[in-house]
Amino acid sequence: MPAFSLEPSQTARCAELRTLAAERLHPLAEKGEPGRVNRPLVAELGRLGLLERLFTSGALDLCLMRESLAYACTEAETALALQGLGAHPVHAYGTPAQRERWLPAVSDGGAVAAFALSEPGAGSDAAALSLSAVPDGPSRWRLTGEKCWISNAPEADFYTVFARTTQAGARGVTAFLVPADRPGLSGTGLDMLSPHPIGALAFDAVPVSADDVLGEVDRGFRVAMGTLNLFRPSVGAFAVGMAQAALDATLAHTSRRDAFGGKLRDLQSVGHTVAEMALRTDAARLMVYAAATAYDEGAPDVPKRAAMAKLLATETAQYVVDSAVQLHGARALRRGHLLEHLYREVRAPRIYEGASEVQRGIIAKELYAEPATVKALEAVETMEAS
Template identity: 70%
Template sequence: MGFALNDADRAFADWVGERAAELAATPPGEPVGRVDRPLLRRLRDLGLLPALFPGAHDGGPLREAPATRLCLLRERLARVDTHAETALALQGLGAYPLLQSGTAAQRRRWIPAVAAGEAVAAFALTEPGAGSDAAALALRAEPDGGGWRLHGEKTWISNAPDADFYTLFARTAPGARARGVTAFLVPADRPGLTGSSLEMLSEHALGHLVLDGVPVGADDVVGRPDEGFSVAMRTLDLFRPSVGAFAVGMADAALAAAREHTRGRHAFGAPLDRLQTVAHTLAEMATRVEAARLLVYAAAEEYDTGGDAVTLRAAMAKLLATETAQYVVDAAVQLHGARALRRGHLLERLYREVRAPRVYEGASEVQRQIIARHLPPIPGTPPTS
């Protein structure tokens, strides 16, 4: 690993790797681009989905998984099956706002079902006019008696339109930006909620939602009214390093493929990896992967120990790991040549899938802005006003 995992985490990583190998030959149970419910049940049966939701099946208190375990789950799964990795991760992203900030009744109703693969969760933040600037949400929550009616649209929503419920963020205080957003738990069968699937470059379940007067009440609020932005950011602080772990897993798979190919392929009278330009490319790829891995697990440890730099390190981890994965996969394709571009090749699939993580859960440009804003003061200088 190149990181000081304890014995329990090392054993957990090995266990995930063994379960991931069992998944590798499992064919998709649903058309690509839609939620694969049979795969979720397979993840449950192997214990991988319950590992994301400690307490959901053993009678203990419901709690979030440590960030380190979440990263190990995602990295080890991504090495062998990105389809399964994404299915698992989206269950976490959609349900963790309830786990972290929801009421006891909300958690009891939905978390065990999500952990069992019987309910599909979705995190609905992005809108047609509010992507990188998440505080600019326009979807309205208009007062209606003792509750609200939701009017507007959400787009690029993972697991939509197939999810069973959405953790959805709406504006309850016009003009207040981040201070006027409320998080709501919205079951998919609420009247006025419709959706459609979006066809994407990668095999990603993604959709568009339209809310036409969808009713929500006080029991549907996640956290407190007008404090939904902090609910979203708390979840993203945990999941951004794990996006980095997903990227590291993809990069590791690409690096392994490139090493195997260049060792066995001969050109100019020798294996490709004996050529200096190829050897140096492999060295650069390996160094960047290891650096990204170190930063991902440093960010996870910062979260698990309650450090003061969680947001900073989470942004750094996501930025470096996703940009690194893009470079490594591209370099692996270049080393393979045309064969890597053939439909069905491992690298052809990774090439399509590696692009999206640089955009979702905060684009690379947003991560740089977060990092710049959270840099610690320069020692010996007075604080800025």
């Protein structure tokens, strides 16, 4: 992995994580059941101290962890990321009591977390969610409705749930910490293309109170977007890790494969394709690192950078993995082949945590709102008027 912009210690840590993923995590992943939470794998992530780092490290370190794990074991990467996504709202917006109850258990791998935002009718349009929080006395509510496409559902131990407390669009949403054993909460698993667990949740007057609120009442959208701004660049890092694995597999295959009187790599069309794969992978990696650094430094343009990083990296990984499959031929489509696995894994990141189209919308909105853009438009209007 190129070390541009990284310290030697960071590069060494990435290499160590790849080794850990290959030697200690991948064997546990292989024993897991597709579509189910692999608790032994989660527990091992806790024993290795990786889950605790979700709450003690910055965005760049999160990206480096996700990229390194994805290269050698996508299941371990996803298990780590889902713990972070579901528990980050508790870490960043929870009360001392909420953090004390759940974060140690998440860190040691004993409790599984989930982030419950999407609904059957409110996926990309997250502000349109309809799960209702109906008042049930002073500072108490009953949650009624559905969530869908929720990673780790229905097997998580607790959920960060976003519900509508008033009819005021994005401003009328509240985030709640809901333990899985609350009465009225049930769920079912969904059979998806990706191998990690995804399910639907049903809320039948599930009781919650002020003690369960994350952040402030009616300000839950801030909790959701704050979490996604952190995790979107790291989705890009996941994609970069997969792209690099596919690229390395392709370099090895095209160097060994005999074809047309030479090696496959000697064909100009193959060499150009591999060059394009490498170019796009490195460009995506640098954008991911830049977005993560901007987050860690508190830059004002984090939403735009996070969206750019997620968009470029996930679209790049799709291209690189698809190109790798093409250059490997039929062997890459055989069940159990690395590229067959990556081909199933790589599609979902272009949809979850904001589809590519949503990211383009965010980028455009942020661009038009930037002071430099406003000044440029005013200057153009002045010149046209004169």
